[in-house]
Amino acid sequence: MPKFFVKASxxxxxxxxxxxxxxxxxxxxxxxxxxxxxxxxxxxxHDYKCIINAIESSKIRACISSVxxxxxxxxxxxxxxxxxxxxxxxxxxxxxxxxxxxTRIVPLCTSRxxxxxxxxxxxxSKVERWxxxxxxxxxxxGRGMVPEVTPPMxxxxxxxxATEKGLFAVIPYEKEHxxxxxxxxxxxxxxNFGLFIGPExxxxxxxxxxxxxxKVHSVSLGSRILRSETASLVTLTNIMxxxxxxx
Ligand code: SAM
Numbered sequence: 001m002p003k004f005f006v007k008a009s010x011x012x013x014x015x016x017x018x019x020x021x022x023x024x025x026x027x028x029x030x031x032x033x034x035x036x037x038x039x040x041x042x043x044x045x046h047d048y049k050c051i052i053n054a055i056e057s058s059k060i061r062a063c064i065s066s067v068x069x070x071x072x073x074x075x076x077x078x079x080x081x082x083x084x085x086x087x088x089x090x091x092x093x094x095x096x097x098x099x100x101x102x103t104r105i106v107p108l109c110t111s112r113x114x115x116x117x118x119x120x121x122x123x124x125s126k127v128e129r130w131x132x133x134x135x136x137x138x139x140x141x142g143r144g145m146v147p148e149v150t151p152p153m154x155x156x157x158x159x160x161x162a163t164e165k166g167l168f169a170v171i172p173y174e175k176e177h178x179x180x181x182x183x184x185x186x187x188x189x190x191x192n193f194g195l196f197i198g199p200e201x202x203x204x205x206x207x208x209x210x211x212x213x214x215k216v217h218s219v220s221l222g223s224r225i226l227r228s229e230t231a232s233l234v235t236l237t238n239i240m241x242x243x244x245x246x247x
Pocket of ligand 1 (some may be wrong): 171173177196199201221222
């Protein structure tokens with residue numbers, strides 16, 4: 001059954017109004033008709049089973065037949081603090097992280113980021129594009145919500161955010177030789193994780209020390225150096241696997 005995401009405000013008591021770019025897709029690509037069954041998701045983890053009951057020029061109305069929590073959502077939450085990396089790689093990480101089950105992506109500006117926020121207007125349009133990529137990956141992978149890509153934060157703001165949200169946070173660091181990711185994940189019962197990944201040039205020693213001071217766990221991902229985008233997806237997958245979300 002085709003699935004679409006709409007704003008929660010478009011969900012009324014008994015019916016849902018679709019009045020965005022989904023209308024064109026439903027009418028002209030999928031060629032849906034009156035009486036067809038569809039799933040509408042409110043972007044917040046709820047799936048509404050509906051029947052199309054009106055097709056207008058720029059609107060589709062669908063009658064709600066049942067509602068349930070989306071079964072495809074992991075029971076844990078993971079916020080990925082991804083240091084800004086070059087163009088396509090950032091987009092690739094967002095797409096794949098959404099497929100794997102990330103809850104939220106925070107683009108992070110760190111001292112060694114090559115990508116800088118010079119023009120706020122340009123950055124705002126990048127964030128908009130990243131959110132579109134997240135939405136399309138969520139649709140494609142059958143997610144029950146659309147993970148948000150927040151505006152960029154600097155490293156300390158990211159740490160503050162993690163503390164405020166009470167995240168069990170890890171910072172993979174290639175110079176960490178004492179503590180591995182598996183070991184740290186085995187010893188937690190947390191359901192709310194944070195994951196800090198450095199840019200192409202890595203984190204500075206000072207950044208890692210500051211993170212540790214704020215109770216973020218420095219971990220190794222093994223003896224090979226992974227590219228930033230590989231490290232993100234490997235760690236995210238490890239968290240999902242260790243927490244039993246890949247069975
Ligand atoms: N500083 C290094 C350099 O420039 O050669 C590598 C940085 S690495 C490309 C980018 C990020 O991936 C790191 O900041 C870290 O978060 C993560 N990372 C990559 N390999 C890792 C490993 N073996 N253990 C822990 N973290 C790793």
